[in-house]
Amino acid sequence: MDTQVLTYIFVGISFSLYIGIAIWSRASSTNEFYIAGKGVHPVANGMATAADWMSAASFISMAGLIAFLGKDGSVYLMGWTGGYVLLALLLAPYLRKFGQYTVPDFIGARYYSNAARLVAVICLIFVSFTYVAGQMRGVGIVFSRFLEVDINLGVIIGMCIVFFYAVLGGMKGITYTQVAQYCVLIFAYLVPAIFISILMTDNPIPQLGFGDTLVNSDIYLLDKLDKVTTELGFNAYSENTKSTIDIFCITAALMFGTAGLPHVIVRFFTVPKVSDARKSAGYALIFIVILYSTAPAVSAFARMNFIDSVQEVQYKEAPSWFKNWENIGLIAWKDKNNDQLIQYSSGNALEGIKPNFTNKRGVSGERLVNNNPDLTSTNELYIDRDIMVLANPEIAKLPSWVIALVAAGALAAALSTAAGLLLVISASISHDLLKKTFMPHITEKQELFYARCSAAVAILIAGLFGIYPPGFVAQVVAFAFGLAAATIFPALLLGIFYKRLNKEGAIAGMLSGLVVTSAYIVNYKFFSINMNSADNWFLGISPEGFGFIGMIINFAVALIVSFFFTKPPDDIYRMVDTIRQP
Amino acid sequence: MHNSYWRSNLKILSILLTIWFLVSFGFGIIWSDFLDQFQIGGFKLGFWFAQQGSIYFFVLLIFLYIYLMNRLDKKYKKQSEEDL
Numbered sequence: 224m225d226t227q228v229l230t231y232i233f234v235g236i237s238f239s240l241y242i243g244i245a246i247w248s249r250a251s252s253t254n255e256f257y258i259a260g261k262g263v264h265p266v267a268n269g270m271a272t273a274a275d276w277m278s279a280a281s282f283i284s285m286a287g288l289i290a291f292l293g294k295d296g297s298v299y300l301m302g303w304t305g306g307y308v309l310l311a312l313l314l315a316p317y318l319r320k321f322g323q324y325t326v327p328d329f330i331g332a333r334y335y336s337n338a339a340r341l342v343a344v345i346c347l348i349f350v351s352f353t354y355v356a357g358q359m360r361g362v363g364i365v366f367s368r369f370l371e372v373d374i375n376l377g378v379i380i381g382m383c384i385v386f387f388y389a390v391l392g393g394m395k396g397i398t399y400t401q402v403a404q405y406c407v408l409i410f411a412y413l414v415p416a417i418f419i420s421i422l423m424t425d426n427p428i429p430q431l432g433f434g435d436t437l438v439n440s441d442i443y444l445l446d447k448l449d450k451v452t453t454e455l456g457f458n459a460y461s462e463n464t465k466s467t468i469d470i471f472c473i474t475a476a477l478m479f480g481t482a483g484l485p486h487v488i489v490r491f492f493t494v495p496k497v498s499d500a501r502k503s504a505g506y507a508l509i510f511i512v513i514l515y516s517t518a519p520a521v522s523a524f525a526r527m528n529f530i531d532s533v534q535e536v537q538y539k540e541a542p543s544w545f546k547n548w549e550n551i552g553l554i555a556w557k558d559k560n561n562d563q564l565i566q567y568s569s570g571n572a573l574e575g576i577k578p579n580f581t582n583k584r585g586v587s588g589e590r591l592v593n594n595n596p597d598l599t600s601t602n603e604l605y606i607d608r609d610i611m612v613l614a615n616p617e618i619a620k621l622p623s624w625v626i627a628l629v630a631a632g633a634l635a636a637a638l639s640t641a642a643g644l645l646l647v648i649s650a651s652i653s654h655d656l657l658k659k660t661f662m663p664h665i666t667e668k669q670e671l672f673y674a675r676c677s678a679a680v681a682i683l684i685a686g687l688f689g690i691y692p693p694g695f696v697a698q699v700v701a702f703a704f705g706l707a708a709a710t711i712f713p714a715l716l717l718g719i720f721y722k723r724l725n726k727e728g729a730i731a732g733m734l735s736g737l738v739v740t741s742a743y744i745v746n747y748k749f750f751s752i753n754m755n756s757a758d759n760w761f762l763g764i765s766p767e768g769f770g771f772i773g774m775i776i777n778f779a780v781a782l783i784v785s786f787f788f789t790k791p792p793d794d795i796y797r798m799v800d801t802i803r804q805p
Numbered sequence: 806m807h808n809s810y811w812r813s814n815l816k817i818l819s820i821l822l823t824i825w826f827l828v829s830f831g832f833g834i835i836w837s838d839f840l841d842q843f844q845i846g847g848f849k850l851g852f853w854f855a856q857q858g859s860i861y862f863f864v865l866l867i868f869l870y871i872y873l874m875n876r877l878d879k880k881y882k883k884q885s886e887e888d889l
Contacts, residue, residue, distance in 0.1 A: 301834075
């Protein structure tokens with residue numbers, strides 16, 4: 224059977240599975256809609272958290288990013304796993320003990336103020352929508368490449384599926400579909416990784432394989448990779464290029480941001496006991512690490528294979544995956560020296576970096592671009608990093624069922640995260656804005672109705688992001704983590720560990736974190752784009768890492784302001800005492 | 806009673822978070838280049854900590870925390886029963 228038929232079958236089966244689960248686990252009360260009735264087993268919750276967390280970015284983009292960044296890519300590996308240690312030790316058990324529905328719920332109650340709750344809601348909605356936009360792009364890429372349908376149709380199909388189980392099932396439906404999605408996505412990630420590891424190093428464990436010697440030689444894979452990358456004018460694969468302080472700050476921003484992401488935190492509200500919240504953070508990290516420890520291996524294999532299969536190859540003889548990705552515009556080749564061979568090295572192939580395709584074909588049959596060649600380098604190849612994981616099985620010539628499986632896995636990753644985010648958005652609107660702030664008298668039934676409505680509206684907006692992808696998605700990803708680190712995380716941490724913090728301090732802290740971090744990122748990403756280089760950055764810290772500085776500012780402002788205002792009321796002291804007991 | 810439980814909790818947290826900082830920010834970033842002179846298999850040690858080792862330590866740390874806290878909870882529960 225050919226790859227496309229297999230892909231239709233795999234995607235079809237997995238989608239019917241998700242819908243079946245959604246019907247079986249419909250939510251019937253607000254309690255079930257927001258937090259699955261607190262009845263989720265820690266292992267199931269761990270898997271659901273892992274699927275919730277591992278998005279299209281983790282599944283599709285991360286390994287590709289690391290493949291091109293080399294050691295610098297470690298920031299994502301450490302940043303997106305280390306946050307779980309903070310979550311498990313500093314937040315999850317206490318927030319579960321508090322036992323409400325949403326993250327703004329805690330901030331509103333602990334700081335006895337609806338203003339604090341509103342600031343939290345604003346940060347939450349901003350963070351979550353930034354994230355959703357990325358998921359929908361992932362769904363679009365997979366659909367257009369593997370099922371060869373129009374990107375827009377793909378996004379609409381994805382929206383319908385998410386609509387079905389998020390609106391009907393609420394947190395309960397989402398949790399059990401996420402368990403299924405985790406199984407699909409991890410299987411889809413490991414199978415090609417193991418295959419490729421055996422092919423390249425004879426070692427069936429990818430985590431060990433990329434530290435092993437290449438087949439039929441005594442040379443270590445990483446040493447070979449260092450040699451090849453340096454020869455082509457890149458930096459050696461296993462060495463850093465960014466400054467230590469920048470790597471430090473980016474990792475920290477990603478870690479603290481992870482611990483402050485509302486859609487992750489809220490997962491710990493769904494388990495029966497405090498000790499289960501600790502346990503499920505542990506299980507979640509194990510399930511996540513299975514993918515995250517494999518990713519750098521996939522990156523190293525992919526980089527090696529990619530160079531081997533295109534370097535100095537005649538375009539006409541180039542493998543079919545190369546032409547397929549060129550057809551959807553994520554690879555471009557400009558024959559600078561007219562020798563009809565593909566030359567790949569450091570530097571940009573095209574002026575303006577991204578290709579702008581014409582409808583014509585060149586001498587060798589390649590798609591022509593309007594861009595002028597960038598003559599400062601001999602590189603002839605433009606590659607979108609997002610394709611590495613998806614193309615990897617094809618590059619390594621794996622059987623077509625593996626390729627189909629990867630497509631189903633990528634969709635599972637994108638849909639599970641999108642659903643989790645949409646639920647957090649809808650809960651914060653129906654619960655925090657309506658029930659707790661503007662319409663306190665609505666009944667539970669009405670609240671559930673509003674929750675479903677806001678989930679539906681959020682899905683529509685997310686779908687629009689997918690169909691008309693705003694050019695700024697990639698630029699604002701730093702935002703999501705930076706803001707979570709600079710606003711939500713400190714408010715939660717101090718709320719639990721520092722009783723004396725009053726509402727004035729908390730609000731001033733959150734606002735200053737929000738303003739400083741946004742100003743820095745917006746300045747370098749939108750206004751002074753040309754100034755966006757290490758020489759101009761504050762202490763050499765890139766916008767991606769600035770959330771860490773925002774967080775320190777938040778802490779400092781909160782503590783100082785707090786000192787000038789009265790202590791929180793006695794019942795807040797008692798509340799914090801209760802949270803601290805198991 | 807409550808205070809001693811909270812103090813033991815803080816002690817556990819500070820020890821575990823110190824290790825958390827050492828394996829990631831320490832070995833994976835600050836001293837990573839220095840550690841690269843040592844080699845385990847095909848990995849340079851600093852590179853291994855940055856892309857593999859720190860992540861495994863994170864998992865260990867959470868499970869160590871679960872174990873220590875469960876033990877603390879048990880001890881605390883026993884004591885409060887004795888107090889009654």
